[in-house]
Amino acid sequence: MTRWYDRIAHDLKGPLAPLQTASYLLKSEGLPPERQRELADVVDRQARRLNRMIEELGDYARASEHRLRLRIEPCPLALVLDLAIGSVPGSAIDPRYDAGLDSVAVAGDEGRLVQLFASLIAHLQARAPGQTPELRVTAADGRVRVELLGAGPSPDAETLTAMFERADPAPHDEGLGLRLMLAYAIAQMHGGSLAAHAPDGGGLMFVCELPLAPG
Missing domain, CATH: 1.10.287.130 (Signal transduction histidine kinase, dimerisation/phosphotransfer (DHp) domain)
Known part of the structure; x- marks a missing residue:
């Protein structure tokens, strides 16, 4: 420490x-x-x-310390993702939604959710400049699942395990390298989850699950 x-x-x-x-x-x-x-x-x-x-x-x-102030309300997921994509310079992701999911809402704080997904998108783009990440949205059991797949070499097992536990030693945004750790905390505070995987075909995949808004 x-x-x-x-x-x-x-x-x-x-x-x-x-x-x-x-x-x-x-x-x-x-x-x-x-x-x-x-x-x-x-x-x-x-x-x-x-x-x-x-x-x-x-x-x-x-x-x-779970002291982030969140204003939880129904947030249209498509709007959250569009705002996140638009906030990352050079991002041209075209999200793919399973049938009917382009109109669903999640229960959350819009600003923090935009921050979460923008951090993931920016990280994937920084790993593979010039390559556009893929984004797919599915849902099951009252939760929405957002998959973000980026190109580039797959991280090793140790890197995957520590991805949300320690600062990025080479942050892409001239920051402190805490963006992924913060994204993980935001997902947890929304009653959701965030995980990183190394797909068989290479690259890096982030999977974020969030609760759907009631109603």
Whole structure:
């Protein structure tokens, strides 16, 4: 755990060096307007990055202690998935629904569910750039099952086991690598489940099950 804290502290320092450098240079006299804009962009970009890291860490801390605030209500699953797909740059997934499931609703917090599926999609796309993951929706026994299959090499058994238990050592979004751990916690807090599998044909599959909304 100490090593994990060390890594978090190290990663949080990442944006500070360019922030400090840009802030120092902005105080220089006679800077051309173009150079001022470049440095201002550096400050803005790194401040946003630092904010994402802090939000990610805060969300994970609250989720690990079941303190995330959830507004549970019927959420159209198709809308949740469309919002998640649209929030991931470059994503062009075309979901496949079993008969009638494109109009079902799940019981959950729309924003957190979008966050969950966006994290899974972004992870799969980062593993296999240029390859579009497949998404299929099925249902049984009052639960909906969302399968996300990405290309690329299959993780080994140890990696699969630890995928939701430890931070990603090379996060794709310049974050802290907690996105999958947070996605797992969100699924659990919705009374659902999230698992990772290595299909026989290769790649990585995420399977998320969530309760259907009553009625």
